[in-house]
Amino acid sequence: MSAFFVTGTDTDAGKTSIACALLHKARHAGLTTAAVKPVASGCTRTAAGLRNADALALQAECSLALPYARLNPFAFAPAIAPHLAAEEAGVRLDSAGLAAAVRPVLALGADFTLVEGAGGWRVPLNADEDLSDLAIALGLPVILVVGVRLGCINHALLSAEAILADGLQLAGWVANVSDPDTARLERNIETLVARLPAPCLGRVPWSQPPAPATLAGHLDRAALTQALSLKLEA
Template sequence: MTHAYFVSGTDTEIGKTTIAAGLLHAARRAGLSTAAAKPVASGCRPGADGLRNDDALALLGECSLALRYEEVNPLAFAPAIAPHLAAREAGLELSVARLLEPVRTVLAKGADFTLVEGAGGWRVPLSGAENLSDLAVALDLPVILVVGVRLGCINHAMLSAEAIARDGLRLAGWVANLIDPTVSRLEDNLATLVERLPAPCLGRVPHLIPPSPAAVADCLDMAALLGSL
């Protein structure tokens, strides 16, 4: 049986890729084949082979299937700004239609475990009235929500979960990523998230330096995720 999920977050810079790479690593440990896609990325570095994004490269490094960089990250932009603005500066229009086929190509590879990582939070704009969340809807993928644990995360997590449900998708699970190791009342905050979010907590990842996929995988409960189907 194949498993595929869309990875979103409560905000930008809260460790979506760190958690996604850890999930892929944990899946590989469990003997599953893995694949991933990050359909659009900004903040990419130029190189001999073109623009490359560190997050996309991290995902590619945890894919057991042979994938080309361009398959994982078909749209890469240099400016470290919102993807729709970066695309506009490059003379391109981001749309669900433009992103859908490349992601479906990765999904068609048939890996046991595939992740599609978004950019920023749930309501990242594309063009017109479209958002990146519309891609997840078009793909009809259950969602893994990365909660960046810091002041305000309960509100952000609950609003994200409500938006995911409103869009007709299932929240398969969430991960608490402790991006602020000094956050006050940590245990109380986590208990509130467990009580309020309508999905299992897949793990609590401490503030790791560096946050290697193996170290993150040690903190994750794959049985809680795969058993939730």
């Protein structure tokens, strides 16, 4: 069993797109897959309750049957910071409660499980805790999704520093091109490869729509096998 916490350099870095691509690659290699998005804001009201598009995308790439409430236990309608959405809903978020909601999914023992955060590493849960405290409570190695655009080098290096300072392993990172018009695109990625203290798991070009099967083709099989210990056939 391998489990990882997925975070991004900031909002819209492409965490869900890359998480779905990773799950897709593992699933199509014959591995069992599971995912959790513990907290999500920007959910849509449906007859079945609040539903988040990112959580539904993750659910579609899980080989294990997971009811929505297990995959996304804390869902909020406003598309705002999770701690503010929770506060408006009269709900208190904390790392202990989120960890308790995540652990049953980890206990299923899928070959490959992803826990996806919201926004970046220091997104608040409450007045005292951040989502990073959930990753710490779970003790999971981290996959960093870098939204490649102007300013991404600073965001990526600071995120990596924070992850390591919190005592967690940065297992790898993915260069996800979120702005195809980024000046000196390849030079930016070369700088990230040289400066980030973890292996690059793939260079994913901008794609619309971001289909998991398409994005999965840009992930580095050798890097995934070595860095994440995934048994992926050539």
